[in-house]
Amino acid sequence: MADLLNIILRFALYVDLLLLFGLALFGLYSFNALLRFRPLLRGMAVTGALLSVAGLVLMTRAMSGETQLAALWPHLQMMLLETDVGLAWALRMTALAIVVIRPSLWPASLAGAIALASLAWSGHGAMDEGWLRFWHFLSDILHLLAAGAWLGALLALVLMASGRIGDTRFRLLADAVKRFEWVGALIVLTVSVTGVMNYLFIVGPRLDGVLFGTYGQLLTIKVLAFAVMLVLAALNRFHLGPSLQQSLRDGQHLIAANALRRSVVMELALALLIVALVAWLGTLSPDPG
Structure with a gap:
């Protein structure tokens, strides 16, 4: 069940961040005047942040074996402060916050690119040296x-x-x-x-x-x-x-x-x-x- 939930969360986060970056970029080069990009981009940024929090908690639970929040908290701190995954997560959350604050196309496309790129640290490349x-x-x-x-x-x-x-x-x-x-x-x-x-x-x-x-x-x-x-x-x-x-x-x-x-x-x-x-x-x- 935990594996299935992990796959679903990964899928939802990937789709959200792919669309966040892709829509902002499309608005830049297409000079589109029909779509209301700001609410779409802001909504995707908020969704991406929530999914990122859920994904980090699920990953930490799987690695530590802890289920209670009080016991899980030290492991979350260690994940955030002492691992590359935690650094990538913090960078993603910062980028998503920028989109929430400034959902215009240029800031959203740049911040969206950073948020999307951060997903690479949860892939197979993290195992290489x-x-x-x-x-x-x-x-x-x-x-x-x-x-x-x-x-x-x-x-x-x-x-x-x-x-x-x-x-x-x-x-x-x-x-x-x-x-x-x-x-x-x-x-x-x-x-x-x-x-x-x-x-x-x-x-x-x-x-x-x-x-x-x-x-x-x-x-x-x-x-x-x-x-x-x-x-x-x-x-x-x-x-x-x-x-x-x-x-x-x-x-x-x-x-x-x-x-x-x-x-x-x-x-x-x-x-x-x-x-x-x-x-x-x-x-x-x-x-x-």
Whole structure:
């Protein structure tokens, strides 16, 4: 039960911080005028702080074996003051406090990036040492930031394509999709390269034996889901995006907007599945034995 609760908390925290950074970043480069970013970002920052507190308590309970708060408190202090995980947690809470106070796009994107990057200290990279630890952390952080940019853009596009689509809203949607094209290409490249690097850091240049354990099976599902996401992203880039531009000229934009929304919703659902798998994989060892 504790393992399941840990996975659920990790999943919720990952999704929250990915969206916090990704939405703020999307607002910066898309010049979006439709979405009300401030309440969204402030709400995500508060949620992230609460999830972080719950996650720290659960981790400390698991490591110490204590369940009563009075007995747990010294272990919490030690975790916060004497470990890298505690330092990363404190940095994340500071970043989230900045977003709560200043939920405008520039501060939120920078603070959101710091909060999201802090999750790397709860991953497999924390087990490495020396230069290997540095490069593993760097790869993890870039992977997280690229994934956040992707996830946040997907949610923003779903929100923009929902509700009543008038001429102004549709024009802003088409413009946002076009602006996302070059960002999306960089995101896919970064996620792909860092994903391969992280596999090599964790497992090494081998497949034998790994795929037969729970870790390998979950990793296979993750790779397949990512492949489907790439197909949907290509569809959006080479078919649905141009159809939006054509619909701007024809004035028949409802069908194009609905098609884009359905495709992006599917892509977002796959992204959430991948995040759930990542939350689970972070609790497992790649050794099938």
